[in-house]
Amino acid sequence: MKKALILSQVLITYVSKLIGGILLITGLIYMSGCSNDDEENQAAKDQAAYDAADAIRGGRLYDKFWKTDDYTGPVDPSVNQNDIEDFGNFYRCKQCHGWDEKAKFGWYIDRAPKASRPDVSSEELTHMKNETDLRDMFEEVAHAGGADVDPARTADGTDPSLGGNDMPDFSKILTETQIWDLVKFLKEGQLNTENLYDLATSGSYPTGSKTMTNLGRDGSASAGDTFYTNNCASCHGADGTQILLEGKSLGAFARGGPHETQHKTKNGHPGSTMKGLPDATETDIKNLLKALADETKYPPVL
Ligand code: HEC
Ligand code: HEC
The missing domain is CATH 1.10.760 (Cytochrome Bc1 Complex; Chain D, domain 2)
Structure with a gap:
């Protein structure tokens, strides 16, 4: 009798472990399926956002975004618009990357920094035409975690220790639509x-x-x-x-x-x-x- 009880207990533990294991494996398979789905959804959303974007609008944002028709102010309300406009050269894509996207290796080879403008960067963007990963491009332009809008940082372009040369965090300034417009400009709009x-x-x-x-x-x-x-x-x-x-x-x-x-x-x-x-x-x-x-x-x- 006792033996039978122990045996049935062992059997129960075994079966429940088996069921647990099966559930765990099913769960894992389901979850991995989910994250693939998430990635696929993200890729489809990115493609749709890219398709809806406008390279010409992006080109104007690249020039001077706060003067463009559909810019109404920074997306993060804690960012002070005057701290952008009063130090405009620290935020214009063209200042750091050039009108020719050749950064400091093209037309801007002799454009030294001044108090009112930072160094021209070393980051050429001509290769962006050939990039294929839209999510990567979006994140490169958004640059979340990049430099903050801060008048102390942009006080003197000739003093790189202040951080005026750093790529700003545009995720706090521009809308996703505007960032996609910039991506489209870099991929399709820029001329060689x-x-x-x-x-x-x-x-x-x-x-x-x-x-x-x-x-x-x-x-x-x-x-x-x-x-x-x-x-x-x-x-x-x-x-x-x-x-x-x-x-x-x-x-x-x-x-x-x-x-x-x-x-x-x-x-x-x-x-x-x-x-x-x-x-x-x-x-x-x-x-x-x-x-x-x-x-x-x-x-x-x-
Ligand atoms: C609808 C009127 C209009 C048309 C059409 C037009 N422009 Fe302009 N353009 C302007 C105005 C206004 C400005 C801004 C002037 C200023 O700085 O106040 C300007 C500025 C420019 C600038 C910028 C100069 C700077 O200070 O940065 C260039 C270059 C230029 N135009 C070239 C052209 C060329 C080339 C064409 C034809 C392909 C053209 N524009 C067509 C009105 C026009
Ligand atoms: C104050 C200078 C500055 C401004 C303004 C600036 N950038 Fe940058 N950008 C940089 C630097 C420096 C890097 C190199 C990455 C880093 O060190 O964070 C960079 C990197 C990039 C990259 C990644 C390039 C690569 O090959 O990986 C892209 C894309 C880019 N910037 C686009 C833009 C766009 C679009 C704007 C305007 C909305 C802009 N940048 C404004 C300085 C600037």
């Missing part, structure tokens, strides 16, 4: 400036130097003239002298700064009536620059 003009550099940042030649490279000046007449002349005038751009005509501005002109032409000028040309191709911009190289047709302001 090497196809637009030749830039020879020597030395290294910040004392390096550069020489630009061959503006518009193998573009067609006559196609560029037509493009200009159709898309720019109504505001900038037939010869580009109607609106002064930092004291210059459009021709002079483009000849002195094609790295910036290509970006503004395609993406627009934040805060102005110039909204950019989403459909402009690399060839269009190349032709335009080729046309603007002509100082007789597009004279400087005398």
Whole structure:
């Protein structure tokens, strides 16, 4: 009798362990299935957000996000908007990564820091065109945990020990939609400036130097003239002298700064009536620059 009891107890423990084990294994299988599902859901959501994003809006955010139409203020209410605008160069993507996305190795090889602007970074973004992991790209732009908006940090760009050179935490400033717009700009919107003009550099940042030649490279000046007449002349005038751009005509501005002109032409000028040309191709911009190289047709302001 006693023996039978012990035997049945042993049997019960054994069976319950077996059931427990089976439950555990099923649970584990279920959970791992779940996390795969989560990843798949995330990937699908990311793809949908990317598809809905706008590279041109992203290009304007890259330039000066707080001047763009749909920026209404930092997403984190504890961030003070004035601490961004008063120290704008510490927050403009273009300051640290360049209009050509070549950071301190391209046009900005000689753009030394000042009290009001940080060093140009070493982080080139031209490779972002070829990236395929949308989640990675999103996180790189959002940079959660990065530098805070803090006037003490941005008080003097020539003193890197303050941290003014650090990539800000944009997850506290920009909405997810805006971050996706930036991702789309970096992946699809940025032009390859090497196809637009030749830039020879020597030395290294910040004392390096550069020489630009061959503006518009193998573009067609006559196609560029037509493009200009159709898309720019109504505001900038037939010869580009109607609106002064930092004291210059459009021709002079483009000849002195094609790295910036290509970006503004395609993406627009934040805060102005110039909204950019989403459909402009690399060839269009190349032709335009080729046309603007002509100082007789597009004279400087005398
Ligand atoms: C004050 C300078 C600064 C500003 C402004 C800045 N960045 Fe950065 N960025 C950096 C630095 C420095 C790194 C290198 C990563 C690090 O050290 O945290 C970096 C890294 C990156 C990376 C990762 C690149 C890679 O290959 O891994 C991306 C993408 C990027 N920045 C995009 C942007 C965008 C988009 C903006 C504007 C919304 C921006 N950055 C504004 C300094 C800056
Ligand atoms: C709807 C009017 C309009 C059209 C069309 C237009 N622009 Fe502009 N553009 C402006 C205004 C306004 C500004 C801002 C001037 C200022 O700084 O106040 C501007 C600024 C610029 C700048 C920026 C200069 C800077 O200071 O950073 C460039 C470069 C430029 N335009 C080139 C072009 C080119 C090239 C085209 C044609 C492809 C064009 N624009 C079409 C109105 C226009």
